[in-house]
Structure formats: structure tokens, C-alpha cells
Amino acid sequence: MALNNYSRLYTQDDSLPAAQAMLIGSGLSEEDLRKPFVGICSTGFEGNTCNMHLDQLADQVKQGVREQGLVGLRFNTIGISDGITNGTPGMRYSLVSREIIADSIEAMAGAHNYDALACVVGCDKNMPGSMMAMARLNRPALMVYGGTIRGGSYKGQQLNIVSCFEAYGQKLQGQISEEDYRGIIRNACPGPGACGGMYTANTMAAAIETLGLSVPFSSSAPAESAEKQAECRSTGGYLHRLLELDLKPRDILVREAFENAMVVTTVLGGSTNAVLHLIAIAHAAGVRLTLQDFQAVSNRTPVLADLKPSGKYLMEDLSARGGVPAVLKTLLAEGLLYGDLPTVTGQTLAENLADVAPLGPEQDVLRPRSRPIKADGHIQMLYGNLAPRGAVAKITGKEGLQFAGPAIVFNSEEGVNEGITAGRIRAGHVVVIRYVGPKGGPGMPEMLKPTAALIGAGLGDKVALITDGRFSGGTHGFVIGHVCPEAYDGGPLALVQDGDEIVIDAARNTLEVLVTDELLDLRRRAWQRPVPPVTQGVLLKYLRTVSDASHGCITDLAEDYVSEPPTPARARLV
Known part of the structure; x- marks a missing residue:
């Protein structure tokens, strides 16, 4: 069976001599032109700990690909550092970069007809961006996570x-x-590696390993470990096997795989950004995933891992105790996961875990199901007159389940940061940050700086925060984000005024402002959309094309997608 089904268009067609001449001129031999081409994408760049080492890891992947008789061709795409840009106007580009990464990988691999794809990625948006590209292209592919920092x-x-x-x-x-x-x-x-707690990077890495698009231990092997180097060298063998099996991302990214990923995200106490990213990846794979699906998983799944930001441990501590595979084996034994789903190893999830020991009572990183940190999920979907199309709350249980208080309203992140510095925010306030959504930002920046500053100021357990923006995986406290519709679109959040009583009830999954419908209508008639915050460039393109947060902030949403029925469960591919 031919393994170069795509690249042969350029390498074996006598009517394309210029393409072959350029490939030979780039250093390939005529023998190489008969081999499968593997695109090796790195999001490496020097100015960020999450990404600084990725080009070196990609070199290891290329060496492993060569050893398997395949042709590895390196290329790069961008990475935006959330940690560096947080709290600045630069943070508006972070979520936008997910689309740029997906588009550029799709464009490179699609234009150059690579037969397979390996993406070596590190920071938060690198991973979902690469996954979206893999799902769109749907040819043999896998992801290599750069690993966690010490x-x-x-x-x-x-x-x-x-x-x-x-x-x-x-x-x-x-x-x-x-x-x-x-x-x-x-x-x-x-040193190098992605932020060390169960923040967005480690959350997405664990979710993607669970989905089956990275090899076992990829999500928990530290960036500087010998295991990470060995993983990169072994990638060539896995890609060769994927080509032989013609096993493609959409064969792996079935609905049950996304259910597994949601379960693991919940058990690990992962980032609310997983909601945006898993919905977007599912869309690229042709699977319909909604806020209601996350809520259904949250209703039946406990939080078991004592990991930062709300807990005690870092990902390196979990790695020392067996890593994500040990968590998966434990959950599989508890009947919380589907085990008979395919993965990039060519084996099922259960087969990958056959020789892995579950986590036992000798450790306390992952609690037993009988003694959970929280009996149900920490990611809760809230609805009400403040969020008719939903909002995403991160409720670990340490904050309580209800909060009520007067609103103090800010129309920007800069405004709330100034308010914190000036001491305007008091215990009991419900802090509202608006016009920072997908369009209003634009780019839906994270509100990590104000939430961390509130915690540092001793107010973390004394105030709640609501926003149409989003939160870092490092955020903790009583926080609600992704409010839909966003304020820029005239959503109810735009109508809240200082002093309005807001009631948050995570037990009933409601988010309400105690203002009459008549008064809200009066305010709505007086409301005017703000002047667009940008006038050109990629942020303006994003503002004009991005969907709302409840649909994953994707930029290729078909008009009829909102009314499509959910994707039915598919037969397992074993």
C-alpha cells in the first residue's frame, strides 16, 4: 500500500518538474521523493519559557521520522505567550492566535501535500490550534506536547x-x-516548559492525550526530562504506523473521546478555557459539542485532583506518581471512561494503559472517588437574565455555591485594575468587567491580572467576578466568564449599573441581576454600541468573523450550525 498518497502529487507527476527541482534543491534526493512526507510543525520561539525549547524537540522528532524511512520537513508557526501578555493590550491577540495557528498549519500541510503531520507545541493556544488543523486536514497526525516546567x-x-x-x-x-x-x-x-499547575496548557495537554491524539505520558512528562526526549524520537514510529493503518484524526475524535476529555478535565480541576477549546476542536472534527454536554459531564463527575491553582500540587508532582496515564487507568477502573476508543498508537485507550498502575492510597495528588475534593464538577454552566445563552463558572467548592451582592462595574480590564489599586472594590462586591468579550476585546482576553490582584489583596474569597471575557487556567476564586451574549453585542451585561444586586447560584446554575424586565428594557433602548476598539488588521478580521463563546469562539461557524442537532455517538473504531 502506498503511504505517500498526498505528496506523490508533487513528487511523482512528470508534469510538475519545477516542484521536484525545488524539492531536490532543498536537499532531498530522488529516492526521498518516493518516500512519504511528514510535516513537522513547531510553535517554538525564544521569548517564552513555554516555547523556547520546542524547536530542539522538533529536531528530535525529525530525527525519529528519518529513522523510519520517512522525509521530515520542518516548518514553524506562531505562539503567543499568555503569561507575558496577560494584563496588557497584547492579551487580545492570545485567543486570536489559536485561529492563526490552525489556519497556518492547515495552509502549509494542505498546500504542500504532506502525507502526515506532527505538531510540537507548548503554550495554551498552540495545542487547540494544532488540533483544529489536524481535524480539518484529516490525514495521519499526532501532537507532541513540549512538557511542563519545573x-x-x-x-x-x-x-x-x-x-x-x-x-x-x-x-x-x-x-x-x-x-x-x-x-x-x-x-x-x-527553565523551559509550560506553566506548571493545572492551568490551560496542562489541562489541554491532558485532554488531548485522553482524546487519543498524543502518545501516553506526553501530557505529564516534564519539558527537561529524558522521557520527553525519548517521546520525540519515538514519534516517527507512531507516524509510520498511522500511515500504514490510514488512521486519521476524525477516526479518533469521536463523540465518546470528547466525553472522556471532559471527564478528565473535570477530575483534574482543569481550566475553563477547555470549554472554548474542546468545542472548537470538536467543530473542526465534525462533532457537535455544547455547553449542555459539559454540564452533563459535570453533574456526574467529581473533582479528585489536588492540583494548583486551587490545590496543592503541580503537574511535575503528578508526573512523579505515574502521570496522566495513571489517572486514566484509575478512572477506567472506576468506569468513568470509554476504553475501547482508538488512539495514535494504533491501540485503544485501554490497551495503552494495560501495563500502567492506577493511583493508590500511598499518594494524595488524586483522591479516591469516595473522598472527592468536590462531589460534582467545578466547571458549571450558568443561565439567567444576565446570561441568556450561558456563562461558564469555575466553582471548586472552596468559594461556596452562592454569592449575592451589589455590582461594581468596569468597562475594561484597565479600569478594574485601577479600581483595585485605588481601593474601590470592597468585600461583598460583585465585580463586573465588560466589553472584553470575543468582539468587545476584541479577542476575549483573560482576566488573570485582576483576579490574582484581588487574591493578593485579600479579597479573593470576599468578592465575585463576572465578565464576558475569560479566565486563565491559573485563576481561582468565585469567577464567572464567557457571559453570552457579550456586552459589545448588547447583551444584558451591558445594562448592569453600579449598585444593582446580582445573585449567583451555582447550585441552581443561575446568574441573575435583580432588576425588573421593564427597567432593563428602558436601559436597552438607551444603550449604544461602543465604537469598535480596532480599525484594521487581524483584530478587526477577528471581530467581524468570531462566533460567541458558547460556540467556541471559532471563525468558520456556518450559519446553520446553531440549529444543527447534536452529533450522535459513533461506533468505536477498534
């Missing part, structure tokens, strides 16, 4: 990237010295 330490305090944001709030309140503030910054990120 934890930092300063004066006996365990550190990670969120420690820096919280230290800023402590500094504002005079709780730490300038020397200690700088000491935390210097020691929080001791």
Missing part, C-alpha cells in the same frame, strides 16, 4: 507563574517587600 522556589515558598500575579496584589497592600517581590519574579520560572 516548579520554582524562593525562601522555602513553592512558586509558579501565578505566584507573580498574586505577589503583585500583596505588594500593593504592603504585605511583602520590594526585595521579596523581585525575588519571587526571579525564581518563579526556572
Whole structure:
């Protein structure tokens, strides 16, 4: 069976001599032109710990591909650092970059007819972007995660990237010295790798390993480990097998696989950004995934992992105890996962885990199901007169399940940060940050800086925060994001005024402002859409094409997609 079904268009067609001449001129031999071509995409760049090492890992992947008799062809796409851009106007580009990454990988692999694809990725939007491209192209492919960073330490305090944001709030309140503030910054990120807690990068890596599009241990092997190097070298063998089996992403990304990924995201206490990204990946794979699907999983799935930001441990601690495969084996034994689903190894999820030991009572990173951190999921979908099309709450149980208080309203992230500095926010407030949604931002920036500053200021458990923006996986506290419709589209969040009583009830999954419909209608008639925040470039393109958060902030939403029925479960491909 021919394995070069796509590249042969260029390499074996006598009417395309220029294509063959350019390939030979790039260093390939005529023998190479008869081999399958593997596109190896890296999101590596030097200015970010999450991505600084990815080009070197991609070189290892290329070596492993060569050893399998395949032709590996390296190319790069962008990566935007969430940690660096958070709290600045640059953060508007972060979610936009997911679409750029997906589009550019699709364009490169599609234009150059690569027979298979390996994506070496690190930061938050790199992973879903690469997955969307793989699903669109639907030819043999897998993802290599760059791995998690080591934890930092300063004066006996365990550190990670969120420690820096919280230290800023402590500094504002005079709780730490300038020397200690700088000491935390210097020691929080001791080397390469993605942010170390169960933040968005590690959440998505674990979800994607569960989906079956990366090899076992990829999501939990640390960036600087020998295991990560070995994984990269082994990628060629897996790609060769995928080509032989003609096993493609859409064969793997079936509905039950997404259910597995939602379960693991819940059990690990993962980022609310997984809602946006899994919906977007599912859309690219032709699977309909909704907020209601997440809620159904949350209703039946406990939070078991004691991982940061709400818990105690980092991903490197889980790695030392068996990593994500040990979690999957434990959940499989509990009957919480489908085991008979295909993966990029050519085996089923259960077969991959056959020799993996489950997590037992000798550790406390993952609690037993009988003693959960929270009996149901932490990611809750809220609806009401403030969120007719839904909002996403991160409720770990430590904050309680209800919160009510007067609104204090800010029309930008900069406004709320100034409010925190000026001491305007008091215990009992419901902080509203609006016009920071997919269109209003544009780009739906994360509100990590204000939430971390509120925690640092001692208000983390005394206020709630509502926004049409989103939150970092590092956020914790009583927070509700993804409010739909967003304020820029005239959603009810645009009509809230200072002092309005807001009631959040995560037990009843409601989000309400206690204002009469008549008064809201009066305010709506007086409301005017703000002047568009951008006038050109990629942010304007995004503003004009992006869907709402409840549909994953995708930019290729068909007009009839909203009314399509859910995707039925498919037969397992074993």
C-alpha cells in the first residue's frame, strides 16, 4: 500500500518538474521523493519559557521520522505567550492566535501535500490550534506536547507563574517587600516548559492525550526530562504506523473521546478555557459539542485532583506518581471512561494503559472517588437574565455555591485594575468587567491580572467576578466568564449599573441581576454600541468573523450550525 498518497502529487507527476527541482534543491534526493512526507510543525520561539525549547524537540522528532524511512520537513508557526501578555493590550491577540495557528498549519500541510503531520507545541493556544488543523486536514497526525516546567522556589515558598500575579496584589497592600517581590519574579520560572499547575496548557495537554491524539505520558512528562526526549524520537514510529493503518484524526475524535476529555478535565480541576477549546476542536472534527454536554459531564463527575491553582500540587508532582496515564487507568477502573476508543498508537485507550498502575492510597495528588475534593464538577454552566445563552463558572467548592451582592462595574480590564489599586472594590462586591468579550476585546482576553490582584489583596474569597471575557487556567476564586451574549453585542451585561444586586447560584446554575424586565428594557433602548476598539488588521478580521463563546469562539461557524442537532455517538473504531 502506498503511504505517500498526498505528496506523490508533487513528487511523482512528470508534469510538475519545477516542484521536484525545488524539492531536490532543498536537499532531498530522488529516492526521498518516493518516500512519504511528514510535516513537522513547531510553535517554538525564544521569548517564552513555554516555547523556547520546542524547536530542539522538533529536531528530535525529525530525527525519529528519518529513522523510519520517512522525509521530515520542518516548518514553524506562531505562539503567543499568555503569561507575558496577560494584563496588557497584547492579551487580545492570545485567543486570536489559536485561529492563526490552525489556519497556518492547515495552509502549509494542505498546500504542500504532506502525507502526515506532527505538531510540537507548548503554550495554551498552540495545542487547540494544532488540533483544529489536524481535524480539518484529516490525514495521519499526532501532537507532541513540549512538557511542563519545573516548579520554582524562593525562601522555602513553592512558586509558579501565578505566584507573580498574586505577589503583585500583596505588594500593593504592603504585605511583602520590594526585595521579596523581585525575588519571587526571579525564581518563579526556572527553565523551559509550560506553566506548571493545572492551568490551560496542562489541562489541554491532558485532554488531548485522553482524546487519543498524543502518545501516553506526553501530557505529564516534564519539558527537561529524558522521557520527553525519548517521546520525540519515538514519534516517527507512531507516524509510520498511522500511515500504514490510514488512521486519521476524525477516526479518533469521536463523540465518546470528547466525553472522556471532559471527564478528565473535570477530575483534574482543569481550566475553563477547555470549554472554548474542546468545542472548537470538536467543530473542526465534525462533532457537535455544547455547553449542555459539559454540564452533563459535570453533574456526574467529581473533582479528585489536588492540583494548583486551587490545590496543592503541580503537574511535575503528578508526573512523579505515574502521570496522566495513571489517572486514566484509575478512572477506567472506576468506569468513568470509554476504553475501547482508538488512539495514535494504533491501540485503544485501554490497551495503552494495560501495563500502567492506577493511583493508590500511598499518594494524595488524586483522591479516591469516595473522598472527592468536590462531589460534582467545578466547571458549571450558568443561565439567567444576565446570561441568556450561558456563562461558564469555575466553582471548586472552596468559594461556596452562592454569592449575592451589589455590582461594581468596569468597562475594561484597565479600569478594574485601577479600581483595585485605588481601593474601590470592597468585600461583598460583585465585580463586573465588560466589553472584553470575543468582539468587545476584541479577542476575549483573560482576566488573570485582576483576579490574582484581588487574591493578593485579600479579597479573593470576599468578592465575585463576572465578565464576558475569560479566565486563565491559573485563576481561582468565585469567577464567572464567557457571559453570552457579550456586552459589545448588547447583551444584558451591558445594562448592569453600579449598585444593582446580582445573585449567583451555582447550585441552581443561575446568574441573575435583580432588576425588573421593564427597567432593563428602558436601559436597552438607551444603550449604544461602543465604537469598535480596532480599525484594521487581524483584530478587526477577528471581530467581524468570531462566533460567541458558547460556540467556541471559532471563525468558520456556518450559519446553520446553531440549529444543527447534536452529533450522535459513533461506533468505536477498534
